[in-house]
Amino acid sequence: MKNIMNRLTFWIASKIFLAFTFYSFFACAEVRIDITRGVVSPIPVAITEFYGSSMQERQVGADIAQVITSDLESSGLFKPVDKKAFLQQPESLNSKIEFNDWRVINAQALVSGNVKRQDDGRLRVEFRLWDVVAETQMTGLAYFTKTDNWRRVSHIIADAIYKRITGETGIFDTRIVYIAESGPQTRRITRLAIMDQDGANQRFLTDGQALVLTPRFSPTTQEITYLSFFNDAPRVYLFNIETGRQEILGTFKGMTFAPRFTPDGNEVLMSHAENGNSDIYLMDLRTRRARRITRHPAIDTSPSASPDGKRIVFNSDRGGSPQIYIMSRSDSDAKRISFGKGRYSTPVWSPRGDLIAFTRQYKGRFFIGVMRPDGSGERMLSESFLDEGPTWSPNGRVLMFFRKKRTERGGGGGESYIFSVDLTGHNLRRVVTPGEAAHPAWSPLLP
Amino acid sequence: MKLKVLSLLAALSIVAGCETPSEGTGSTAGSGDAATSSSGGTAPAPAAVPGSQQDFVVNVGDRVFFGTNKADLNSESISTLKKQAAWMTKHNGVNLVIEGHCDERGTTEYNLGLGERRANAVKDYLISVGVAASRVKTISYGKSRPAVPGSTDWAWSQNRRSVSLVKGVSAN
Structure with a gap:
């Protein structure tokens, strides 16, 4: 924890924040997106290169603007205006905003900023978000940071803009842990990998010797739980991203799999299989004691806890085919909630608590969908030959999953990639990874 | 010279x-x-060393197949497993690791459970016909290690399988 703080040293200068901020609560034409609506027309936003007095500062300023642009664009909620159309130059934005110049090129919002190197070598990065129509400042913040931390500051600024305009917490200052895949289908090489949400800062965490699957982020610490076949013994591991240290969770005889942290980060839910029967266990990470919470000859797996931790949704074939069930953690009475056509698996509770995402299989196709915890309001967000394993953005507005293509008879095809889709079912796009990728898990907003 | x-x-x-x-x-x-x-030339295939994996594959059969989403043994599987059990009786020093596998038409986590169920169906049968439980281990790979690449009914039928691997050296 200390490590991260050192590495990512920055301070939100709240005093400066106050000095800058002149919210326009009363503006009648405020720029705002209601992202709960089905179809959203993206807001045209002009993101200018952050200004600096030196070449070096201007370069960082241009890079920051680029990251903010690509973050906002990727959400599908913003349409960055081509900077070639800009009429007003960045340096003059500091003296006076020519709102007319921005209205003329159809920008509804404007982002301006400055980069200034401090005497101690750190950078001071400030930004302001302007409502072009109402001619007011919507928000503004300043950060002090190490030079090599500029990407992270860019994501934090993009989140601040996203939050001000949509009313939702941001999603850009986050990371994705996933399984990087390569090699032939019959002898797949799998490596645990981590990257920023936008594909930057790729890092492999395992070497590809052991088969690894289904990583999940801790909601509270820099830890991952995942399945590794190290030494031909499939077990759930706990992996510390900062130290690289890892350990097997529990002393189970037989396979443990399908791990997932509970929302408070204090426990890990997982399946344990022995003698042909898989049941769900809950392990307390402080005492390392595991409690069996399902006891049924069926396959019980893919557990996920509700945000309050009181209920557990899971996958079971106790009714004859894989379906989704909910139980309270104190009472093993499980109630089936999936009643649509086909097979339902990998339920994942939304961090907001209002929805459960799942993988559905019907007539040879796979879908990622959502339903309410009582099973109502079922909606499909994606469909293909094989879509699997949804993971929620920390604000519960976006899902990632992986999509695998058909494999040809000779072994060609079968490529696997990560996709993201908005909860509305719009803005389906491939998430950039250096190679093939599967089993994404979205981190919480970084601390 | x-x-x-x-x-x-x-x-x-x-x-x-x-x-x-x-x-x-x-x-x-x-x-x-x-x-x-x-x-790799035209020489005739060599005879397998008795008690080896090759002997097991050629003369017994190392795998049995399963129906979609099923772990039941059919008559063909039972006939293969009977031969496996007889071979195990003959080769005292070896043990078996039974791998359970699935086709790609299921989720990773469910298929891990299903593969484990399949491997144990095989293990239980071998024990029921006299193989010592201590000589048989199981492992599930779910859908992660298909035998045959391809997204066809035939490839899937080949991938819904158990594979028995010989470990150790025959004492006979």
Whole structure:
């Protein structure tokens, strides 16, 4: 924890924040997106290169603007205006905003900023978000940071803009842990990998010797739980991203799999299989004691806890085919909630608590969908030959999953990639990874 | 030239004189196997060493297949497993690891459970016909290790399988 703080040293200068901020609560034409609506027309936003007095500062300023642009664009909620159309130059934005110049090129919002190197070598990065129509400042913040931390500051600024305009917490200052895949289908090489949400800062965490699957982020610490076949013994591991240290969770005889942290980060839910029967266990990470919470000859797996931790949704074939069930953690009475056509698996509770995402299989196709915890309001967000394993953005507005293509008879095809889709079912796009990728898990907003 | 040939012959005879006949044939057969398989030529397939994985695959059958989403053994599977059990009785020193596998038409986590169920169906049957439980281990790979690449009904039928792997060396 200390490590991260050192590495990512920055301070939100709240005093400066106050000095800058002149919210326009009363503006009648405020720029705002209601992202709960089905179809959203993206807001045209002009993101200018952050200004600096030196070449070096201007370069960082241009890079920051680029990251903010690509973050906002990727959400599908913003349409960055081509900077070639800009009429007003960045340096003059500091003296006076020519709102007319921005209205003329159809920008509804404007982002301006400055980069200034401090005497101690750190950078001071400030930004302001302007409502072009109402001619007011919507928000503004300043950060002090190490030079090599500029990407992270860019994501934090993009989140601040996203939050001000949509009313939702941001999603850009986050990371994705996933399984990087390569090699032939019959002898797949799998490596645990981590990257920023936008594909930057790729890092492999395992070497590809052991088969690894289904990583999940801790909601509270820099830890991952995942399945590794190290030494031909499939077990759930706990992996510390900062130290690289890892350990097997529990002393189970037989396979443990399908791990997932509970929302408070204090426990890990997982399946344990022995003698042909898989049941769900809950392990307390402080005492390392595991409690069996399902006891049924069926396959019980893919557990996920509700945000309050009181209920557990899971996958079971106790009714004859894989379906989704909910139980309270104190009472093993499980109630089936999936009643649509086909097979339902990998339920994942939304961090907001209002929805459960799942993988559905019907007539040879796979879908990622959502339903309410009582099973109502079922909606499909994606469909293909094989879509699997949804993971929620920390604000519960976006899902990632992986999509695998058909494999040809000779072994060609079968490529696997990560996709993201908005909860509305719009803005389906491939998430950039250096190679093939599967089993994404979205981190919480970084601390 | 003549001298060299003579000394070579002498060396050969000394070596032969040192070896016991039975060990000699055994080691020759072993190295012959390696030579044939690495040359990959037209030489006839070598006989499998009794008690080896190759013997098991060729003369017994290392795998049984399952229906979609099922772990039941059909009559063909049972006939294969009976042969596996008989082979295990004959080769005392070896153990088996039963791998459970699935086709790609299911989620990773569910298929891990299903593969484990399949491997244990095989294990339970082997035990029921007399194989010691301590000689049989199981592992599930779910859908992560298909035998046959391809997204066709046939490929899937080949991938819904258990594979018995021979571990250790036969004492017989």
